[in-house]
Amino acid sequence: MARSFPPDVLVLDSDALIHARVARGKRGLAIQQAKSYRIPAETIVPGVVTPQIGNEAALADVLRRLKLETGRWDKASLLLPDAWFRINILELQALPDNPNEAQEILRWSLKRTMPIDAASLRLAYEVISRGAQVKVLVLSVVEKTLVDLERLFAGAGIDLVLIEPVGLNIWNAITFREPATTRDRVFFYVRENDFTTAAFRGAQPLFIRSRNLHGDRSLEQEIKLSASYLRDTLQTAAIENCYLAGNNVDATLPITIAAEFEAPVRTLTLADVAEQTPAGAGAYEAELAACTGVFTG
Numbered sequence: 001m002a003r004s005f006p007p008d009v010l011v012l013d014s015d016a017l018i019h020a021r022v023a024r025g026k027r028g029l030a031i032q033q034a035k036s037y038r039i040p041a042e043t044i045v046p047g048v049v050t051p052q053i054g055n056e057a058a059l060a061d062v063l064r065r066l067k068l069e070t071g072r073w074d075k076a077s078l079l080l081p082d083a084w085f086r087i088n089i090l091e092l093q094a095l096p097d098n099p100n101e102a103q104e105i106l107r108w109s110l111k112r113t114m115p116i117d118a119a120s121l122r123l124a125y126e127v128i129s130r131g132a133q134v135k136v137l138v139l140s141v142v143e144k145t146l147v148d149l150e151r152l153f154a155g156a157g158i159d160l161v162l163i164e165p166v167g168l169n170i171w172n173a174i175t176f177r178e179p180a181t182t183r184d185r186v187f188f189y190v191r192e193n194d195f196t197t198a199a200f201r202g203a204q205p206l207f208i209r210s211r212n213l214h215g216d217r218s219l220e221q222e223i224k225l226s227a228s229y230l231r232d233t234l235q236t237a238a239i240e241n242c243y244l245a246g247n248n249v250d251a252t253l254p255i256t257i258a259a260e261f262e263a264p265v266r267t268l269t270l271a272d273v274a275e276q277t278p279a280g281a282g283a284y285e286a287e288l289a290a291c292t293g294v295f296t297g
Contacts, residue, residue, distance in 0.1 A: 005162060006075040007032075009291040011284075012149070013081055014044040014051060017062055018284055019070055020291040022274075028177075029292045030276035035069070036284055037062050048116050050084045050142035056152060063156035077162035077294045078149070079287070082210035083194045085165050086114070086121075086140045089205060095127065095134045106138055114140075122146055128204055137205055139165065162294065167196040167210070169293030170245045170286060173273040175203070176296035183240035186230060186261060189286065190219065190246035190253065197226045199234055207233060220256050227260035239263035245286045 011018040020034040039062060045054035053059060090109050096102050106125055107118040114121070121140040128135040146163060153160050167189040174187070182202040189196040198208040207230060213219060239261045244254055245268040254265040270277050270285035273292045281288055 005077050005294055006073070008070075008073050008076040009079065009294050010076050010158075011079045011166060011287040011290065012044075013039070015039050015041075016284075017066065018287050018291075019066055020288055021070075022291055022295060025275040028275050029273065029295060031270075031274050031278055031281070031288055031291065032276070033070075034278045034281050034284075034288055034291075037066055047142065047145065049086060049114070049121070049140075050145045052142075052145055053148045053152070056148070059152055060155060063153065063158070067156055067158070074157055075159045075161050076153075077164070078153070078160045079164055079166045079169055079290055079294070080141070081191070081194070082165045082167040082189065082196045083212060084141060084145075085210070086110075087165070087168075087208045087210065088113070088138045088140070089128070089208065090136045090138055091133045092136060093133060095136060106136065110138065110140060116142070120144070135204075137208075164294075165210075166287060166290045167198070167245075168208075169290040169297065170268065171198065171200075171243075172293035172297035173289050174243055174245075174268060174293075176293075177273065178241075181240055183238070184234055185240055186227075186242045186257075186263075188223065188226075188242070188244050188246075188253075188257065190244070190249060195219065195222065195246075197230070199230050201234075219250070220252065223253065223256055224260060227257070231261075241266060243268060245289065247283060247286050 007021050009020045016039055017037045021032045023030050023032050040058045043055045043058040044051050103123055111118040120143055122143045124139045126137045128137055150160055170189055171187055185200050187198040194212045196210045199206045242257050242261050242263050242265045254267055258265045270289055273289050
């Protein structure tokens with residue numbers, strides 16, 4: 001494994017909690033076991049930027065059942081939907097090396113685009129490049145939601161060592177097995193109520209955005225709008241590859257994406273990133289692919 005983390009990975013959404021146990025196989029990563037647990041309605045409720053825990057007792061019951069059924073373990077990585085985060089690529093005149101000073105500058109930069117006080121967010125950032133300007137990838141999420149989750153998981157005997165978005169870890173899983181390139185690539189991660197669009201030049205992210213789906217436009221229309229924006233933003237002559245991830249993806253989407261970008265489209269399957277997969281995982285194979293990405297980023 002490229003990164004050393006506990007073998008247990010959790011994926012939390014408003015209606016389900018997935019547990020996966022990932023191990024090294026003969027040729028790559030293997031998912032030894034996986035199971036999805038239903039989250040009762042109103043356990044996780046909408047919030048500004050990030051959902052909130054509406055019923056702590058209900059989530060605690062799910063976690064107790066999870067631990068009872070999956071054996072003795074006490075550390076895990078936690079993946080959350082991309083839509084629970086704000087993902088920004090910022091260009092700054094300078095960024096201090098001191099993390100505390102850097103966070104203050106990033107909060108000040110974000111406050112103009114956030115509907116809530118940036119001081120209420122937990123930030124994680126990575127410097128993408130330094131030159132005339134500093135380009136920074138910033139993940140932000142409401143601090144209170146993370147604190148509540150960490151407390152509830154700790155109460156169940158689970159120490160969360162990593163909290164990241166699902167989509168970025170699907171991308172990790174994909175690119176770990178792709179040859180290095182300096183060309184442009186585009187990634188779509190599609191869910192029932194939202195989707196993520198990302199563009200990369202080589203390994204460097206150019207654009208990442210997660211959007212909610214609304215009834216006034218179809219997913220195909222949203223994809224076309226995103227493609228039009230990316231073509232104008234990238235200013236590139238050609239896209240090397242497009243990648244599409246999601247569960248039960250409509251067969252017309254790869255055709256739409258290929259037509260918009262005039263590039264081949266690769267639709268991710270769990271078998272692409274894991275040599276061993278559990279039976280019955282088809283309903284959430286994109287999330288399990290993200291679980292393998294925890295170890296390949």
